[in-house]
Amino acid sequence: MKGLLIIIASPSGGGKGSVIKHIIGGSTKYSVSATTRKPRPGEIDGKHYFFVTREEFEKMIAAGEMLEYAEYLGNYYGTPKSPVEKWLDEGDDIILEIEIQGAAQVKEKMPECVSIFLLPPSMEILEKRLTGRGTETPEVIKGRIEVAKVEIEEARRFDYIVVNDRLEDAVTDVKAIITAEKLKYRRNEEIIERVLKDA
Ligand code: 5GP
Numbered sequence: 001m002k003g004l005l006i007i008i009a010s011p012s013g014g015g016k017g018s019v020i021k022h023i024i025g026g027s028t029k030y031s032v033s034a035t036t037r038k039p040r041p042g043e044i045d046g047k048h049y050f051f052v053t054r055e056e057f058e059k060m061i062a063a064g065e066m067l068e069y070a071e072y073l074g075n076y077y078g079t080p081k082s083p084v085e086k087w088l089d090e091g092d093d094i095i096l097e098i099e100i101q102g103a104a105q106v107k108e109k110m111p112e113c114v115s116i117f118l119l120p121p122s123m124e125i126l127e128k129r130l131t132g133r134g135t136e137t138p139e140v141i142k143g144r145i146e147v148a149k150v151e152i153e154e155a156r157r158f159d160y161i162v163v164n165d166r167l168e169d170a171v172t173d174v175k176a177i178i179t180a181e182k183l184k185y186r187r188n189e190e191i192i193e194r195v196l197k198d199a
Pocket of ligand 1: 034099100101
């Protein structure tokens with residue numbers, strides 16, 4: 001059976017990194033994005049992102065190598081298409097950690113995907129998380145908060161909303177969504193056929 005494509009979006013600081021860390025493993029793979037953003041301390045090329053130049057990114061777009069891409073606060077971010085297609089064909093589930101413009105493109109191209117929006121419990125908590133990270137300047141944080149408001153408006157377009165208050169609860173919720181999606185009738189038609197054939 002083809003794997004499940006799972007989009008997880010949240011505003012910057014919404015905690016998707018921590019949630020995703022607990023979801024990936026085994027047949028649930030993480031799609032490493034390409035970006036023109038500079039690496040933050042501790043970020044590893046090829047693990048957290050493929051860090052590329054604008055020129056390299058634009059070449060990938062022109063060559064049709066991106067499943068989706070977007071410009072976010074002055075940098076390109078995008079999902080390389082071929083690993084996603086390969087893993088889905090092999091039956092692996094894939095997590096795309098992307099922002100809302102990219103999520104809309106994926107929904108259009110692959111409507112069978114599942115989209116989850118991780119919502120911070122409040123704007124105040126979001127701001128605290130962004131400041132606490134200590135990796136961005138106050139102007140960048142201000143920019144991210146403004147973008148976050150627009151992004152949260154878009155949460156209505158997602159299939160599921162998970163409030164990321166306690167990490168363990170958010171992880172449990174996301175796992176439950178993945179399990180339920182995999183048990184949906186349309187993904188299990190073949191099994192029904194097989195059981196009926198044996199009858
Ligand atoms: P950050 O700079 O904090 O790592 O990411 C900024 C935003 O870009 C986040 O909302 C993140 O989910 C999003 N993002 C990361 N990779 C991709 C991608 O491949 N495509 C799109 N559209 N957004 C991405």
